[in-house]
Amino acid sequence: MHELSICQSLIDQVEQIALTHGAQSVESVKLKVGPLSGVEPLLLQHAYPYASAGTLAAESTLVIELAPLKVSCETCGAETEAEPSWLVCGACGSCHTRLVSGDEMILMSVELITAEGTNHV
Template identity: 40%
Template structure:
């Protein structure tokens, strides 16, 4: 399952961003997953819940936005969201299409928890 390696890379990104912004925790991880990315959302969520327990994301909620396939037809110049997995233009039936969106997975947003100062811990 390549979802495990994807989650490990995602958690590493979260850790780097938290360090860069001097945060102690990550509260929410928002990602975009394209339908043609090859990522299985259920397996990704399970892997995230498993691997997050050992680090800065242990309390984080994973928010997934599933991106449908978006095609541009080079014949009729229309760009459309496609419900079924077809590379044919739904308007003109042309095969001269290109994928505009729906192939990738990426980190969209993080909600970071504030750094707790030593003074506030000791009272």
């Protein structure tokens, strides 16, 4: 299952951060996912408890923020939002566009429980 392996590498990354900061556990993980990232947010949510079981992130919540799909137009220079299946300029309709955002999966922040309390990194 594709999303489970994505989740496992995400948990690896989160655990590294938690260990670096001497955290006791992870409270929440915030992720930004674009519509062209190839990741299905719902499946990621389902896979998360399995991937995090037995790790410092076992009790944590996965928060997924959807990134907008944006293209920059090479004809008129406008930056507009587009549909995943139809990457045309929203201003002039040109198909000579460049993807600005929408294919990313970024770890935005991690909320950690440390001896001093809650810590956002």
